[in-house]
Amino acid sequence: MRTLKSKVLALTALATFSIFSAAIQAAPLKIAGMVPLSGASAATGELYVQAMTYVVNRFNENGGWHGEPIKLEFYDTQESTGVASDRFQQAVAEGMNIIAQGGGSSVAASLSGDVRRWNRRHPDQQVLSFTMGGEAAGLTGENCHFHHFRFATTAAIRVQALMEAMSKTGALGEKVYAINQDYSWGHEMQEAILANADKYDYEVVGKSLHATNKLADFSPYALQSQRSGAQTVVTGNWSRDLLLLLKAIDQSGVDANLATVYLDQPGSIAAAGSAAEGSYIAQVFNAEAAKEKGAAYMEDFKKRIGTYPAGLGNNGVISMMMLTKALSSLPKQDSIDVNRIALALEKAQVDDWPTGTLTMRASDHQLLLPLVVSKVSKDARYKIDNTEYGFKPVQLLSAEQARVPADASCEMQRP
Amino acid sequence: MVMDYFLVSLLNGVIYGLMLFMVSSGLTLIFGMMGVLNFAHASFYMIGAYIGYLCSLHLGFYAGLVIAPLVVGALGVFSERLLLRRVRPQGHTHELLLTFGLFFIFEEVIKVFFGNFAVPYQVPAGLDFAAFSVGSIEYPFYRLFIGVVALVMFVAILAVLQLTRLGIVVRAAVHRSDMVAALGHNVPTVFTALFGGGAALAGLAGAVAGAFFPTSPTMASDLGTLVFVVVVIGGLGSLSGAVVGALLIGVVTSFAVGLNVSLASLAASLGLGDTLTQMGGLFTVSLSSLAGTIPYLLMLLILLLRPSGLLGERS
Numbered sequence: 001m002r003t004l005k006s007k008v009l010a011l012t013a014l015a016t017f018s019i020f021s022a023a024i025q026a027a028p029l030k031i032a033g034m035v036p037l038s039g040a041s042a043a044t045g046e047l048y049v050q051a052m053t054y055v056v057n058r059f060n061e062n063g064g065w066h067g068e069p070i071k072l073e074f075y076d077t078q079e080s081t082g083v084a085s086d087r088f089q090q091a092v093a094e095g096m097n098i099i100a101q102g103g104g105s106s107v108a109a110s111l112s113g114d115v116r117r118w119n120r121r122h123p124d125q126q127v128l129s130f131t132m133g134g135e136a137a138g139l140t141g142e143n144c145h146f147h148h149f150r151f152a153t154t155a156a157i158r159v160q161a162l163m164e165a166m167s168k169t170g171a172l173g174e175k176v177y178a179i180n181q182d183y184s185w186g187h188e189m190q191e192a193i194l195a196n197a198d199k200y201d202y203e204v205v206g207k208s209l210h211a212t213n214k215l216a217d218f219s220p221y222a223l224q225s226q227r228s229g230a231q232t233v234v235t236g237n238w239s240r241d242l243l244l245l246l247k248a249i250d251q252s253g254v255d256a257n258l259a260t261v262y263l264d265q266p267g268s269i270a271a272a273g274s275a276a277e278g279s280y281i282a283q284v285f286n287a288e289a290a291k292e293k294g295a296a297y298m299e300d301f302k303k304r305i306g307t308y309p310a311g312l313g314n315n316g317v318i319s320m321m322m323l324t325k326a327l328s329s330l331p332k333q334d335s336i337d338v339n340r341i342a343l344a345l346e347k348a349q350v351d352d353w354p355t356g357t358l359t360m361r362a363s364d365h366q367l368l369l370p371l372v373v374s375k376v377s378k379d380a381r382y383k384i385d386n387t388e389y390g391f392k393p394v395q396l397l398s399a400e401q402a403r404v405p406a407d408a409s410c411e412m413q414r415p
Numbered sequence: 416m417v418m419d420y421f422l423v424s425l426l427n428g429v430i431y432g433l434m435l436f437m438v439s440s441g442l443t444l445i446f447g448m449m450g451v452l453n454f455a456h457a458s459f460y461m462i463g464a465y466i467g468y469l470c471s472l473h474l475g476f477y478a479g480l481v482i483a484p485l486v487v488g489a490l491g492v493f494s495e496r497l498l499l500r501r502v503r504p505q506g507h508t509h510e511l512l513l514t515f516g517l518f519f520i521f522e523e524v525i526k527v528f529f530g531n532f533a534v535p536y537q538v539p540a541g542l543d544f545a546a547f548s549v550g551s552i553e554y555p556f557y558r559l560f561i562g563v564v565a566l567v568m569f570v571a572i573l574a575v576l577q578l579t580r581l582g583i584v585v586r587a588a589v590h591r592s593d594m595v596a597a598l599g600h601n602v603p604t605v606f607t608a609l610f611g612g613g614a615a616l617a618g619l620a621g622a623v624a625g626a627f628f629p630t631s632p633t634m635a636s637d638l639g640t641l642v643f644v645v646v647v648i649g650g651l652g653s654l655s656g657a658v659v660g661a662l663l664i665g666v667v668t669s670f671a672v673g674l675n676v677s678l679a680s681l682a683a684s685l686g687l688g689d690t691l692t693q694m695g696g697l698f699t700v701s702l703s704s705l706a707g708t709i710p711y712l713l714m715l716l717i718l719l720l721r722p723s724g725l726l727g728e729r730s
Contacts (some may be wrong), residue, residue, distance in 0.1 A: 215706065
């Protein structure tokens with residue numbers, strides 16, 4: 001078992017095949033979901049599997065792409081660049097057209113590079129690269145290329161959204177402390193926090209970069225932020241580094257708001273408990289902010305998949321919604337031409353995403369999406385991880401409000 | 416303000432050090448007496464935390480402090496009696512590889528039962544208050560509690576080893592095991608008990624510290640290498656050395672976080688600051704971002720200057 005097929009998908013595919021067997025058989029469009037299915041991030045991978053399956057099944061049930069169902073297969077990257085490259089070779093050998101990555105910037109960067117090289121050497125069998133879960137700026141910056149699309153946010157987008165909402169509601173204050181992990185993501189977070197200082201009128205009173213996933217005790221950092229008199233602590237930390245920081249800040253009685261990016265990873269709220277209360281987060285999706293439309297999406301997803309969509313899974317839904325929208329705009333093709341799909345994606349506009357319009361910026365292939373800034377609270381409508389807490393929306397930012405300018409270092413070679 | 420900050424940093428460092436000591440004490444005992452480098456030792460710490468969590472759900476937090484060391488100790492006895500003892504004739508490499516394998520198995524088993532994410536093991540309400548305030552800084556009582564448990568543990572181990580008959584047998588078994596056996600003591604059983612005891616200590620550490628630091632499947636690998644560093648710095652097999660090593664690491668890391676100095680900023684006083692800042696690289700790395708690396712630098716230094724560790728016996 002090297003790849004994981006969704007049983008549901010196989011059944012739907014079978015049913016649709018039998019209905020349309022009379023139609024002329026062009027090769028079906030094949031999507032390879034490159035996600036971690038084992039190892040430490042397996043639970044994140046599962047979110048993408050559910051999300052992509054949800055949209056693709058719905059699309060296939062409605063007739064697929066001109067009568068042809070899309071095929072979706074999953075490959076386990078184990079969140080390692082080496083394994084992901086092997087899986088990429090396997091995927092192209094199996095005729096995949098779209099390589100959709102979820103989970104980890106390093107894997108996203110390596111797969112985007114693999115796709116770029118492959119396309120250069122195989123102009124007759126080109127593939128597209130989708131990044132659903134990599135937030136490194138380079139993907140739509142200096143390493144951007146025509147066959148790569150990003151359906152996730154970046155540090156610049158997340159920080160700007162946090163600052164916008166928090167300054168508007170008066171939660172931000174004038175003194176901000178930045179605590180981030182000492183690798184590319186943390187550096188980009190810190191840059192974004194420094195870059196927004198003038199616009200939102202705050203002073204960065206301190207900044208710390210710490211070893212990633214190595215420290216066991218964050219109380220010295222809590223002490224630092226307290227000493228600086230910061231009113232808001234901003235962090236891009238994820239998983240255990242976020243949890244440790246949350247707990248350290250809570251236990252030291254630091255009187256500052258915490259602004260986060262990854263607090264909606266499954267399990268984080270349960271583990272942090274009351275320490276998370278009052279923390280802010282810039283989210284890709286919050287059902288409560290989208291009112292009835294959000295509730296309808298949540299319930300439909302639950303009906304088909306069995307659970308509510310969560311965290312990064314929403315990026316999976318968004319990417320497949322954009323793709324299916326682009327496909328629908330194309331006339332019937334004899335063979336699959338990914339360049340035409342890419343051009344259609346640049347023009348695609350999704351209007352039925354609950355929180356607002358989704359479009360793809362043609363110049364750097366960065367998705368422009370609405371964001372929700374929320375606060376961990378007991379008043380939230382949807383509770384997380386069986387706790388009494390959930391994410392209460394503070395402000396819904398439209399795609400226009402949430403956008404940041406394209407990275408000037410992106411020089412895309414167009415066909 | 417500076418004084419307040421200094422005191423709290425010192426206390427943070429000392430208590431983190433004591434926490435490290437709780438986990439390393441068993442490791443250094445087992446190594447010192449049996450010569451076994453137990454890679455799975457930090458796993459015992461993790462399992463202790465999970466058992467503490469389970470107990471806190473059903474029997475209460477304090478029951479966990481009793482049950483966790485007992486269960487983990489039993490697991491240690493089981494590992495030694497059924498697994499380690501079989502490979503002992505093949506030498507230390509086999510023992511090392513076996514414990515290395517156990518480390519992975521324990522982590523995966525925990526994931527199967529509790530999932531990939533941290534579990535909500537919380538400090539009980541009765542212990543969750545500020546012990547005192549220094550200026551605007553509140554100091555959590557639970558940190559002091561961790562420190563006190565570690566100190567009690569240190570004194571108890573020392574007393575058992577130095578003052579009781581059992582301690583004499585154990586120490587003798589380490590140096591002249593054949594002589595002790597000839598005197599009618601069952602040496603393999605002594606070793607098994609010792610291994611179980613070391614595991615139980617790690618289990619207790621897990622049950623105590625897991626409520627404060629998140630209890631997650633990665634907590635073994637988080638501390639795994641660090642406890643080795645503590646033991647190497649202190650001297651393999653030396654209990655007092657483990658205390659000194661752990662405190663050293665705790666305090667140095669705690670203060671390093673607050674020091675935003677880099678080679679470039681130091682050179683600035685010599686008028687070379689701008690040149691070095693432009694060169695970037697190593698010169699602009701601030702000490703605070705190296706906080707996670709400092710224990711390893713310390714270990715390197717100790718190995719160069721005093722290969723047997725600070726308080727280790729010279730062989």
